Amino acid sequence: MTLKIYLSGEIHTDWREQITQGAEGLDVTFDSPVTDHAASDDCGVIILGAEDNKYWHDHKGAMVNAIRTRKGIADADVVVVRFGEKYKQWNAAFDAGYAAALGKSLIILQQPEHDHALKEVDAAALAVARDPAQVVDILRYVLEGTLPA
Numbered sequence: 001m002t003l004k005i006y007l008s009g010e011i012h013t014d015w016r017e018q019i020t021q022g023a024e025g026l027d028v029t030f031d032s033p034v035t036d037h038a039a040s041d042d043c044g045v046i047i048l049g050a051e052d053n054k055y056w057h058d059h060k061g062a063m064v065n066a067i068r069t070r071k072g073i074a075d076a077d078v079v080v081v082r083f084g085e086k087y088k089q090w091n092a093a094f095d096a097g098y099a100a101a102l103g104k105s106l107i108i109l110q111q112p113e114h115d116h117a118l119k120e121v122d123a124a125a126l127a128v129a130r131d132p133a134q135v136v137d138i139l140r141y142v143l144e145g146t147l148p149a
Helices: 015-022 037-048 054-075 090-101 119-124 132-144
Strands: 003-009 028-031 078-082 105-109 127-129
Touching: 003 015, 003 054, 003 090, 003 132, 015 028, 015 132, 037 054, 054 090, 078 090, 078 132, 090 105, 090 119, 105 119, 105 132, 127 132
Parallel strands: 003 028, 003 078, 078 105, 105 127
Antiparallel strands: none
């Protein structure tokens, strides 16, 4: 069984690399949003034209990014959404809700201090992990039926 995994959310740490490296040897493929922050923020105005108003600048980028995000989530078997410690990832909350609405297997990756704020998001998930290694352990268990040593 091959699993398609979409890695969504926080882009300021190496959590995606930790998961992809930890999952080496498993029958998985990974996809994610564009993680180059400047490219993600400016894609709309670079492709569709400049905006004087920052709201419309950001809006164009959000719409263009949503095309990639919706396709990635729709094609995924499992969606992992990371809520980081330092930044508010409102887009991650949307991605989690969208994945849940599509009936995707959803894993939330967050620290305990966010449990209360994310209680509704967590309620839609099948697992709430605290670190990338736990996500890898879940994927290994799903694919191979083995528990960590």
